[in-house]
Amino acid sequence: MRSQHTGILQLARFGDLIQTSPLIQQVKRMRPNASICLFVDARTKAAAEIIDGVDEIVPIDLSRRPWPVKASLAQQTLDSLEWQKSFADRDPLDKLIILNQDPISGAIGELIPATERRGPRLRCVLPAPHRYLTLAVQDRKYNPIHLCEIWAAYSGNRNPVPSPILANNALGTGFAMIEGRDRPSSMKFKRFAINMGAKAAGRRPPWEKLAEIASQLLDSGDCRIVLLGMDEDRASAMKMIRSMPESQRERIIDLCGETTLQDLPGVLSGCDVLISSDTGTLQLASATGTRCIGLFMAGANPVETGPYAENAIAVVRRDTLDFNEQQRDDLNDLPVRTIVSIASNLANREEPDGRNIDASNAFAVLVARPDAVGIRYSPLNKEDSVPLGQGERWLPYLRRLINHEAFRPSGEQVLRAELDEQQLDVLERLIARPDTACTGEERWLGSIAQAFVRETMGLLNAKHESAKLHRS
Template sequence: MNKILVFQTAFLGDLILTSPLIKSVKRSFPGFQVHLVVRKGFEGVFEDFWAVDRVISFDKKGFWRFSKQLRNENYSLAVSPHRSHRTSLILFLSGIPRRIGYDRAGFSFLYTDKVKHEFKKGLHEVERLLGLLEPLERDFSLVYDREVEIPLTISTYERTLSKFSLKEGEYAVIAPGSVWPTKAWLPEYYAEVGNYLLKKGLKVVIVGSKSDEVYCSRVFELMGGRGINLCSKTSLKEFFSLIKGAKLLVSNDSSPVHVASAFNTPVVEVYGATVPDFGFFPYGRGKFVELKGLKCRPCGLHGGKKCPEGHFKCMVDLKPEKVIEVVEELLNC
């Protein structure tokens, strides 16, 4: 049986933005099975997805055993958006005859085909990922599908909204957390935006993972408990459902932005340590807000644990009024 492997064990947002690449592979090779390797814990993201025949989880342990597992599958092609040394070596050891990856990946010399990885103004990550298929254009007629997509059943969506006593379009979602502290806007600023949304007649739902609880709890507290704090209280599918049904999402440069893109939910993305030129700006109905003119931005591709300059101006000086102005603009669209 002909099989193709897509290897993406990065964070949730990165995985979601890989959906157009996965769909393009499936549409281009309809007679092939498409298998997807994901980080352990993200198996449910593409469960029952029409473009994926099998999801394989990898916990980044058992390096040699996992390589052997892939070798036994007899894949004819591997496409890797993930740029780690580990990924390049695993795919090489798996014996897959054709392996496509980025030229800036660790051990990139182990790929049979290398694609230039670059950051360009206006280039979204979705388009950068689809560029991984360019080496195949010489031999095949490819079909590109550029829409971000997350599988979500109507029953799961409706059940989620009913569970939390919400109605579509009558609430806004705030996602104040981040894996990287320098990408997180101040909780007191998020609380001001939340209070503004309440005045506009919307319920305010605060979401995040368990690691975001400090941020979410603080925002909820500063809002006087008038929001609905669902941080770490939802499954992945419930988290997706909440964003799908929202009138608007306000989030840091993090995975909720890309979930919103999948459901065409308007989003305001707040930038601090990172910049839109990295390619993770809203892919659809959204706008971003940033403090321009700071020479220290960006201070890293992913942000960091603390501001290298010690002043955190990129977030401290980005006042709620500026974000509220953009929120108002999207609400009136």
């Protein structure tokens, strides 16, 4: 059988590349003999090299972005054409999956020789996954579907969506960086990694709060703190270390500015827990199997983009969606004790107790749990009400729209969405009279239903036919 060639165009950031892994795995499941060619921004090539299942990487130089305002789309595309020379004399890809929805990605996608294209294209109707995504994020507090699941819909695979995984050789020698800086001892210390930085100013925790977390962890037992970050985070790391008691300083391993992307997986796998804001490092840690506590604020939403791994923890500011990633919020109320308690639980392989979480705090704590189709975040404290993922009761319907049929735990495919009569009535009303939407959720749902009229009507008709048969 001829080997099949599938291309994936993913020009987004480091963390988004890691979250492309479930799609790659799903494609491999559908086409075990397929080779995967990943088209990436040249600046994220190192991240692409550590993702499992990638057979070829084509880096595209987008370093000139943003281009001058007057630059035409054609000129912007031509500025990135060096990569195309390697494809001039090759057979077309059997399939190209485009994951980015912007004019440059659309133009580049048209230049890649391919027999079939899936994803956003120039001057074409958006396919179901991106049509849903575009509408769902118009009011992000309702969207209950993770980005990994939306992207994985392009594979056509109906198996449950897996978590990201790294290539077998991705761990490298980064672990030696920790061992070489630690005191010689036969004792196995718990290691807590703290990521100091984030490119987005609004998602960068104050070093004073990180110092409190580190100090309380060090007080709780004989452990080590590993500081991670970029060159620009070194100053904050030094301030943090100097602010701490001298007896604690010798138990801090400062690796800020010292790790490459090839080192980072090994460093993270040598730690028991990572505490980090919403960054690529957080996504990478979850793919290594390290337990994670993500800090989500300034527009970051774990329901949409949190680590796609079972039991990942998200400490999220309740009003996160009221801010954007560049807005500095007051983080003096960061729940240090809660973070320290959860980190200690995770390091000891204990499950955090949601009953100890203060539901009145400015931050909520969510945990990632698997369901029949993928990963979903829900409150660790079951009595807590979190203003994210509020459209969860519509999840079977929404998954059907993006071509993800729900699955029973046994793996049997559910052929119709599980909606009750009241939900069916709401959908029928929103299709017939969209102006009757009387709540924020109904307005959000109505815009989606109107964009998927044919699919929604087909579902409603099937339900009515089923009800008639049942009555007869």
